[in-house]
Amino acid sequence: MHTADPFLFQLFFIFVWAKLFGEVFERLRLPAVLGEILAGVLVGPFGFRLVVPDEAIYAIAEIGAIFLLFTVGLETNPKELISVGVTSLWVALAGIALPFLLGFGYMMARHDSVHEAVFVAAAMVATSVGITARVLGDMHVLQTLPARIILGAAVCDDILGMIVRGVFMGLVSTTGTAWAQVILTSIEAIGFAVVMMFCAPRVVRRMEPGLERMSTQDAPLIIAIAICLGLSYAAVKIGMAAIIGAFFAGLAFAEYSPRWNLRRRAFAINEFLAPFFFFSMGARLNLAVFDRRLIISAIVISALALLSKLVGCGLPVLRSGWKTALKVGAGMTPRGEVGLIVALVGLQMNIISQSAYALVIFMTGATTLVAPPIMRVLFREDVPHEEPFVERRRTLRSPSTDC
């Protein structure tokens, strides 16, 4: 039987400690996510060893990752994508291809294993639009052309990136690397994505009257959670990661999310679970692996991650002027939680080493830190003048901004 005492203490301590660092980072205008990871690094098993999370905490962190990707999916409305047009598609495609190739090439040049190279490269593909959207929202520039391109491209990036990750994780987890396997896994991943994007929303639409007739209260939320857990398990079963199933489950409900108030409630669940995920990410990071060689590699990888998004995402919009290109590139740079989760999956599958894991965390941290100030400088010219500064400040801090 579970002994309540240390588990309850860990639950309380980790939650408060992580949120505290998140709040301090927010006040310093740094991404809260990085604060929560640092919280784990400091007191975790590789830090001061104040908290050595037990198995149950890691299990909760795992559910946290699933709900995190589920809400990313919920926010990815494929309909928005169509309205922004092909520019966003090109931005996303180039923003996937270039980081992947550069990352993979550099890792191979470092004589890492193919598996590690694939995982680090797959983490470099990620774009976490959450941080970008928040910076742009706080500046009231979400209606500008570059902002709309970024948001559309982020949707493409999420979906295409998730397929790419699905394929590679599937490949890496199987023993064979024959072409037949590559083709099979690709078909699985693409099939999964297509079914979830085009068939699932229709199924949800069909379910709607039935759901609203169900006796159980909160039926839509319950069905959404059930499908999220089911697809996470299904994704693992066909050789992909659970988070990919969770993302596509969110995508299937994206259309009905506002009507059923799913987003707000999924956020409440997240608010509780996510700190355990980010803290665990930090607790798993061994700072001792950072020798001179790894630090150089980490800086190179981070620079490549920044440049590849700036160039890859900037080039397709260069005809709108270099400033627009830079804005779009900077907006697509933060890797955020998606990059982290990819690294974690690699670590859990025993495919990547502690040092490759450290590389990804460093790269994610660096890109997520660097992008917001660059964006603030670039977008300053677009800030509407009638908006007084005090008002903006208030919006930034109001708890209702995100819900």
Next chain:
Amino acid sequence: MHTADPFLFQLFFIFVWAKLFGEVFERLRLPAVLGEILAGVLVGPFGFRLVVPDEAIYAIAEIGAIFLLFTVGLETNPKELISVGVTSLWVALAGIALPFLLGFGYMMARHDSVHEAVFVAAAMVATSVGITARVLGDMHVLQTLPARIILGAAVCDDILGMIVRGVFMGLVSTTGTAWAQVILTSIEAIGFAVVMMFCAPRVVRRMEPGLERMSTQDAPLIIAIAICLGLSYAAVKIGMAAIIGAFFAGLAFAEYSPRWNLRRRAFAINEFLAPFFFFSMGARLNLAVFDRRLIISAIVISALALLSKLVGCGLPVLRSGWKTALKVGAGMTPRGEVGLIVALVGLQMNIISQSAYALVIFMTGATTLVAPPIMRVLFREDVPHEEPFVERRRTLRSPSTDC
């Protein structure tokens, strides 16, 4: 490292299976909670052994119990209590004393240990107003005098019952039973309750401007969760159960719950976690312990639980007529989740045996099953006539009824 596969499967299976039974029970107009417990009994380790929940599932169930009691606390607004007056106080007091004495006496007569007798009696004290409130709400009779007395008394019952449970759990968990110990634990429990009821809401009121200025989004929810986890841990530390801390944490936020939209979001977290709790309750129930003697005891205990609330809660309102007395008594009868959690704590502390645990589950199930039909018959005369049946039906099934 956690192997994702069986854990994810359990997560998915338990959630869907429990919710399925909940839905079927709702359609049969039976309490969903009992369906979720039955789901656990059937496929759990003592049933068909399809799912043997691992440690992490029990940990999630434990958090589920904490959030369950936190939301019970959130719904217990002490201000409502004052408006209903002393009648409710007497109803609650008699509804605590009589079940406790009858339960304790019967268990001692059965030659059970004092600890077991205390735990079974403490579970008999519980009143789960959730089920009653739903039945009365569906019938549109919440504004009648007996309904208002029930809701007021349930608030008193929650608070006083929680103090009683705190004292007894504290006593049982310590080795000494000297009077000094009794007095010390009582002072601790009552002190805890008084601080949480009178000081904590003031602290929350003081925190309010600070909370709304915090950079972290959703600050009120985060602070509420942090305090809930902190008090749960504190309660364990001073020798009470975690759930008692969680309940009083909810109570401290009850006043601000509507304003900060806490209830709805705590409910969303509950919606995910609670099925694991109820399923685990069922999975821990060994039906094989029900021999002839235990079945007779279970029926006697259930009858005592019903009668003691009917008489105990009915007597103080007898001057308003025997029908009002019966209505109040029946409304206070369902034990629901509060009784269950007490039994679980006893099992976890290795204080009560499998058979005493089975007795409590049987008693909770029986009182929760029997009360709603009795209430429907008794309150039929109060149903407003202008309300068409179809309309009531719709309200019953609307997902928004409870939020």
